[in-house]
Amino acid sequence: MDPHALTRELHVKNDSKIVMLIADGLGGLPMTPGGKTELETAKKPNLDALAKIGVQGASIPVIPGIAPGSGPGHLGLFGYDPVKYLIGRGALEATGIGFAMHPGDVAARGNFCTLDAAGKISDRRAGRIPTEESAPLAVRLRQAKVPGYEIFVEPVKEHRFVVVFRGPGLAGNVKDTDPQATGVPPHRAEAHDTASKKTADVANQWIAPATKLLFGEKKASGLTLRGFAARPDLPSYEEVYGLKAAAIAVYPMYKGLAQLVGMEIIGKAQTLAEQMATLEANWSKYDFFFIHFKYTDSTGEDGNFDAKVKKIEELDAAIPRITALKPKVLIVTGDHSTPSYIKAHSWHPVPTLLVSDCCRPDGHATFGENTAIRGGLGQFKAKYLMTLALANAGRLSKYGA
Amino acid sequence: MDPHALTRELHVKNDSKIVMLIADGLGGLPMTPGGKTELETAKKPNLDALAKIGVQGASIPVIPGIAPGSGPGHLGLFGYDPVKYLIGRGALEATGIGFAMHPGDVAARGNFCTLDAAGKISDRRAGRIPTEESAPLAVRLRQAKVPGYEIFVEPVKEHRFVVVFRGPGLAGNVKDTDPQATGVPPHRAEAHDTASKKTADVANQWIAPATKLLFGEKKASGLTLRGFAARPDLPSYEEVYGLKAAAIAVYPMYKGLAQLVGMEIIGKAQTLAEQMATLEANWSKYDFFFIHFKYTDSTGEDGNFDAKVKKIEELDAAIPRITALKPKVLIVTGDHSTPSYIKAHSWHPVPTLLVSDCCRPDGHATFGENTAIRGGLGQFKAKYLMTLALANAGRLSKYGA
Numbered sequence: 001m002d003p004h005a006l007t008r009e010l011h012v013k014n015d016s017k018i019v020m021l022i023a024d025g026l027g028g029l030p031m032t033p034g035g036k037t038e039l040e041t042a043k044k045p046n047l048d049a050l051a052k053i054g055v056q057g058a059s060i061p062v063i064p065g066i067a068p069g070s071g072p073g074h075l076g077l078f079g080y081d082p083v084k085y086l087i088g089r090g091a092l093e094a095t096g097i098g099f100a101m102h103p104g105d106v107a108a109r110g111n112f113c114t115l116d117a118a119g120k121i122s123d124r125r126a127g128r129i130p131t132e133e134s135a136p137l138a139v140r141l142r143q144a145k146v147p148g149y150e151i152f153v154e155p156v157k158e159h160r161f162v163v164v165f166r167g168p169g170l171a172g173n174v175k176d177t178d179p180q181a182t183g184v185p186p187h188r189a190e191a192h193d194t195a196s197k198k199t200a201d202v203a204n205q206w207i208a209p210a211t212k213l214l215f216g217e218k219k220a221s222g223l224t225l226r227g228f229a230a231r232p233d234l235p236s237y238e239e240v241y242g243l244k245a246a247a248i249a250v251y252p253m254y255k256g257l258a259q260l261v262g263m264e265i266i267g268k269a270q271t272l273a274e275q276m277a278t279l280e281a282n283w284s285k286y287d288f289f290f291i292h293f294k295y296t297d298s299t300g301e302d303g304n305f306d307a308k309v310k311k312i313e314e315l316d317a318a319i320p321r322i323t324a325l326k327p328k329v330l331i332v333t334g335d336h337s338t339p340s341y342i343k344a345h346s347w348h349p350v351p352t353l354l355v356s357d358c359c360r361p362d363g364h365a366t367f368g369e370n371t372a373i374r375g376g377l378g379q380f381k382a383k384y385l386m387t388l389a390l391a392n393a394g395r396l397s398k399y400g401a
Numbered sequence: 402m403d404p405h406a407l408t409r410e411l412h413v414k415n416d417s418k419i420v421m422l423i424a425d426g427l428g429g430l431p432m433t434p435g436g437k438t439e440l441e442t443a444k445k446p447n448l449d450a451l452a453k454i455g456v457q458g459a460s461i462p463v464i465p466g467i468a469p470g471s472g473p474g475h476l477g478l479f480g481y482d483p484v485k486y487l488i489g490r491g492a493l494e495a496t497g498i499g500f501a502m503h504p505g506d507v508a509a510r511g512n513f514c515t516l517d518a519a520g521k522i523s524d525r526r527a528g529r530i531p532t533e534e535s536a537p538l539a540v541r542l543r544q545a546k547v548p549g550y551e552i553f554v555e556p557v558k559e560h561r562f563v564v565v566f567r568g569p570g571l572a573g574n575v576k577d578t579d580p581q582a583t584g585v586p587p588h589r590a591e592a593h594d595t596a597s598k599k600t601a602d603v604a605n606q607w608i609a610p611a612t613k614l615l616f617g618e619k620k621a622s623g624l625t626l627r628g629f630a631a632r633p634d635l636p637s638y639e640e641v642y643g644l645k646a647a648a649i650a651v652y653p654m655y656k657g658l659a660q661l662v663g664m665e666i667i668g669k670a671q672t673l674a675e676q677m678a679t680l681e682a683n684w685s686k687y688d689f690f691f692i693h694f695k696y697t698d699s700t701g702e703d704g705n706f707d708a709k710v711k712k713i714e715e716l717d718a719a720i721p722r723i724t725a726l727k728p729k730v731l732i733v734t735g736d737h738s739t740p741s742y743i744k745a746h747s748w749h750p751v752p753t754l755l756v757s758d759c760c761r762p763d764g765h766a767t768f769g770e771n772t773a774i775r776g777g778l779g780q781f782k783a784k785y786l787m788t789l790a791l792a793n794a795g796r797l798s799k800y801g802a
Contacts, residue, residue, distance in 0.1 A: 029759065063407065065789040067797065071801045072801040082800075082801070342759055347797075373763065
């Protein structure tokens with residue numbers, strides 16, 4: 001069930017403020033059976049105080065058992081069914097470096113590779129060339145042109161870069177030119193469908209001069225393109241919720257995801273304190289604020305239980321600056337779990353806390369995985385969280401008479 | 402949401418082992434309000450020990466309120482949406498006696514009936530003829546032939562038998578020949594759609610000589626066919642999960658269901674101890690083991706609360722032989738509830754226990770209905786259990802980047 005089928009019709013406007021604080025990879029696991037999770041271990045007086053007046057639940061990012069990447073994880077929390085709305089690899093890569101794709105753009109991930117004298121691939125990752133060496137080469141590729149089209153090349157990391165094709169008649173269904181093997185030349189770009197023929201054509205017209213620009217380079221003497229994808233067509237927050245929304249994120253990926261659903265990216269915060277300052281400075285200007293906190297995920301991926309606990313405690317310390325603004329609805333959640341035990345994104349339901357004056361408190365005195373699964377919101381698909389947010393903000397009218 | 406839409410793409414292989422122990426009709430009810438269920442009454446130290454390190458949930462076989470038969474009950478646990486994948490009556494009957502239907506086969510349930518001198522039905526169930534008398538008659542019906550087609554007749558119980566039609570151009574959409582009334586002759590087989598015309602034709606060509614073979618029989622002087630159904634087209638465990646799967650079941654019905662999803666039927670166990678021996682002997686050869694235990698259902702259907710408790714205790718005693726093999730994931734569940742109080746399959750969610758090193762234990766010290774509904778897996782549709790199994794086995798990659 002697509003929640004937008006209801007919210008699009010039912011949303012109403014008022015002057016309430018909604019804050020969604022996403023602690024990336026928030027959910028965790030005990031390191032030993034019977035132990036506590038990272039969230040349960042952390043000293044978090046402010047979150048626990050909210051638990052007493054709020055309602056908890058366990059959010060299922062996609063369906064039980066599925067661990068999402070950042071793309072589907074955030075889309076779910078934003079209320080976009082992550083199975084319905086797919087962000088292709090190239091589009092996510094472009095989004096991830098903060099490139100603002102326009103409707104109709106097609107992006108692909110680029111890999112530098114090493115070609116031998118016969119033009120065959122000898123190293124698919126160009127000897128894992130360091131970023132300092134590869135970034136100038138990516139910039140050099142901008143000199144390759146195709147008449148009638150704008151082509152953007154952006155460095156990423158090591159052997160990776162992004163290409164975005166802009167111009168008339170492009171679609172994203174094009175096969176990889178990476179043959180996934182050495183000893184053979186890169187494939188030509190080839191369309192999977194007729195709508196994407198132009199894209200394959202433009203890509204091939206670009207690949208030839210681009211490859212020439214790399215001639216004589218020792219490591220990065222060739223390139224392959226993978227994961228062609230058009231900008232996903234996501235309805236905007238304004239359209240489906242009637243919300244003027246802002247994103248306060250440090251990392252490009254999350255700014256990019258927010259932009260895809262029509263949020264404005266505000267501030268240039270590099271720290272949580274700066275994010276709070278951005279929130280305060282822009283409080284009157286938006287209805288909805290998405291605040292992204294990365295470090296609960298990165299410490300989990302490192303398998304560093306204690307560091308993840310510390311990051312949760314840092315996040316807790318920032319809570320009073322949010323509550324001082326008196327949002328009508330405050331939600332604290334994560335896009336998925338990243339247990340230190342697993343060192344990766346996982347499928348485990350994510351502890352979620354919702355506070356509003358009209359939520360139905362569930363009697364828990366602390367915020368954690370074990371209270372969340374016994375919480376008043378139960379276990380619910382992440383895609384329903386925005387509907388709950390709107391309801392608690394008094395921004396949804398009755399369905400039917 | 403069809404979980405296969407995700408698992409088909411995301412599954413990866415490793416050397417983990419998954420065991421799904423299905424105690425048929427496991428869920429129960431207290432005999433009086435405030436009492437304990439069969440599972441809660443049973444002394445089951447091994448299951449309770451697993452509860453301490455595992456996570457529980459309540460599995461909803463189809464949707465809340467729907468009591469499934471064995472077919473949809475098991476299909477759900479196997480991850481096949483039981484509303485999407487229907488097994489027609491005839492196909493289930495054939496499956497239930499262990500007949501291995503081929504793709505393209507059409508099966509029907511047969512009833513012996515009594516015809517009067519005018520060819521009109523005087524008893525729709527042939528005086529509930531005993532199996533000893535009816536089975537030889539079913540075998541006799543094999544003499545009736547239709548050119549170009551193979552026709553299999555298998556005895557079932559009392560007045561029932563199964564007919565399977567095999568040959569070119571058959572489909573299952575054919576009306577019953579049983580008029581559901583006495584004083585009228587059996588209907589001719591009639592197709593509901595053009596694709597099934599050949600089946601109706603072949604059935605009528607077979608019914609005439611088959612009925613002649615019964616001429617002069619006192620009770621079973623005629624026959625009717627019901628529930629025509631083609632073999633259901635179920636994708637295999639290998640395709641949707643990448644699992645080499647084995648079934649260790651005593652009763653033909655469960656072997657048949659397992660076969661329909663591509664499991665191999667291993668061993669000839671007649672007792673739980675023999676089933677465990679089969680498991681041990683085949684441990685290295687498969688990724689996934691389905692073990693079926695029938696007696697929690699049959700005692701429930703008998704309304705024998707104490708006997709069901711005993712059967713649960715027997716099952717509990719077998720658990721150490723499974724855990725000794727150190728499966729990566731062990732699941733104990735049922736295909737539906739069969740409360741002794743109701744003496745039938747019921748709709749009540751089924752207590753389900755999942756143990757793996759990366760499950761999130763929910764702090765319960767015992768396995769039962771009341772802990773299951775407060776468990777970390779929450780209430781979930783049975784069709785998501787396999788996705789959880791794969792995730793806990795490390796056999797699913799991340800969805801989206």
